[in-house]
Amino acid sequence: MRVERGSDRWFAPAVGLVLVGAGVVVGALLAGTAGAAGGGLAGVAGGLALWRGLGGRSARRRSLLAVPFPARWRAFLLDKYDHYDRLPRDLRRRFEDDVRIFMAETRITGIEARVTDELRLLVAASAVTLSVAWPDYEWDQLAEVLLYRRNFDRDYSFESEELSGQAHAWGTVILSIPALEESFADPDDAYHVGIHEFAHLLEVDQTRFSGIPPGLPAARRQEWVELMDREMERLRRGKSVIDDYGARDPAEFLAVAVEAFFESALALRRRHREVYAILSEYFRQDPAAWDDARGLKL
Numbered sequence: 001m002r003v004e005r006g007s008d009r010w011f012a013p014a015v016g017l018v019l020v021g022a023g024v025v026v027g028a029l030l031a032g033t034a035g036a037a038g039g040g041l042a043g044v045a046g047g048l049a050l051w052r053g054l055g056g057r058s059a060r061r062r063s064l065l066a067v068p069f070p071a072r073w074r075a076f077l078l079d080k081y082d083h084y085d086r087l088p089r090d091l092r093r094r095f096e097d098d099v100r101i102f103m104a105e106t107r108i109t110g111i112e113a114r115v116t117d118e119l120r121l122l123v124a125a126s127a128v129t130l131s132v133a134w135p136d137y138e139w140d141q142l143a144e145v146l147l148y149r150r151n152f153d154r155d156y157s158f159e160s161e162e163l164s165g166q167a168h169a170w171g172t173v174i175l176s177i178p179a180l181e182e183s184f185a186d187p188d189d190a191y192h193v194g195i196h197e198f199a200h201l202l203e204v205d206q207t208r209f210s211g212i213p214p215g216l217p218a219a220r221r222q223e224w225v226e227l228m229d230r231e232m233e234r235l236r237r238g239k240s241v242i243d244d245y246g247a248r249d250p251a252e253f254l255a256v257a258v259e260a261f262f263e264s265a266l267a268l269r270r271r272h273r274e275v276y277a278i279l280s281e282y283f284r285q286d287p288a289a290w291d292d293a294r295g296l297k298l
Contacts, residue, residue, distance in 0.1 A: 001101045001131075001138060003065065004058040064104055069096040073121060081125055082187030083262055086290040087132075095132045099124040106142060112158075113149040113177055122180055123147070126194025129262055130202065133284035141204040143171030151176045165193040167200035169209075190243055190256075190264040199258040200251065211250025213282050220278060227274050228253055241267045242275075266291050266298050 074096070077084045087095055102124040108115055123145050131137040151161035152174070164179035175193055183192040203209050211228060212221055228250055234240045235247040241264060246256035260268045261279045265287035269276040280286050 001061075001098045002135060003061045060104070061101055064100055065097050069100065073099075073117075076118060076121060077125060080122070080184045083129055083287065084125065086287065086294060088290065091132055091285075094135070095125075095128055098128040098132055102128055102139065106139070107144045109144060109146050111146055111148045113147055115147055119147060119177065119180070122184060123175065123194065126180075126183075126192070127198045129195055130198055130258070130283065139201075141171050141201060142173065144173075146172060146174045147180070148174060148176050150178055165197040167197040167204075169204055171201070171204060173197050173201060188264055190241065190260040190267075192259050192263050195259050195262055196255045199255040203251065203254075209251035211252075211254040213254065213279075216278075216282060220281075223274075224278055227278070231257075231272065231275060241271045262287060266296065270298065 084092065084095060099121065103120050106124070108120050108123055110119075127139060127142070131139070148158075150158060151164050152158055153160040153162045156174075163174075164176040166174045168174075175197060179193045183194055200209065202214055203211075212224055216224060231240065231242065232247050232250075232253055235242060235244050235253075238244070242253075242260045243256040246253035257268075257275055258279065260272075261276065261283070265276070269288040276288065280288075
C-alpha cells in the first residue's frame with residue numbers, strides 16, 4: 001500500500017470535470033443559463049469535496065506512518081508469526097506499514113466477542129502476508145471483517161461448528177477467533193484460516209471463483225489450470241502435502257495451496273515444485289529460500 005495511491009492523482013480531477021459538466025447540462029435543462037451556472041458551481045463543489053477526501057486519506061496515512069511501529073506490536077508479531085520473523089528487512093518494514101494502514105482503514109467487528117489490538121493485528125497480518133510484495137495493492141474489495149467468538153454453522157449461529165471462516169463475494173470476511181489464533185500457533189501445519197479466506201477474497205474482482213490467481217499472465221494461467229488438475233488428482237489419491245480440502249473445487253485448491261506456500265514452504269517446494277514456483281512468482285515472495293537462510297530443514 002502506498003501513502004498516495006497513483007489513481008488519486010487523476011481520479012479526483014477527472015470525476016470533478018464530469019461533475020461540473022453534468023451540473024451545467026442538468027442546470028441548463030432545468031433553468032436555462034442561470035441553472036447552468038448553478039449546476040456548474042455545484043459540480044465544482046462536489047469535485048473539491050472529492051479531492052479533499054482523497055487528499056485527506058493520503059494525509060492520514062502519512063501521519064500514521066510518521067510514528068514508529070509500536071514496539072509491543074513488533075514483539076507480538078515476532079512471538080506469534082513465523083512468516084513475519086523470516087521476512088527480509090525491507091519487506092518487514094513494508095509489512096509493518098501495510099499492517100498499520102490495514103488496521104486503521106478496515107472495519108473489524110466482533111460478534112459476541114471483544115476485538116483487541118492483538119486480534120486486529122492477527123487479521124491484518126493474515127491479509128498483508130499476501131499483498132506485502134505488491135506495493136500498489138489495496139484491499140478495496142474488503143468491506144468488513146467479522147470475528148466470531150467460535151466456529152459457526154451455515155446459518156451463522158453457534159448451534160454447530162461447521163465453519164471456521166468464510167469469504168463472501170460482496171467483500172465480507174468471517175473468521176472464528178479460536179481458529180484464527182490456532183492458525184498462528186503452529187507455523188508448519190499448512191493451516192491458516194486467515195490466509196485461506198483472504199486468498200479467496202483476491203478473486204472477488206473476477207466474475208466467479210475460478211481458482212486462478214487474478215492477474216496471472218496468460219501463459220501462466222494455462223499452466224496453472226493444467227497443474228491444478230494434476231495436483232487435485234494427487235490430493236484425491238492422498239499423495240500431497242496440500243490439505244485434501246483443496247480437492248473439492250479449484251477455488252478451494254487455490255486457497256489451501258496458498259496456505260501451504262506460506263505455512264509449509266520447504267515441504268511445498270520439495271513435493272510440489274511447480275506449484276511453489278508459480279506462487280512464488282505471483283506473490284513475489286520466496287519463503288522457502290528465507291527458511292534456507294535461517295538454516296531450517298525439513
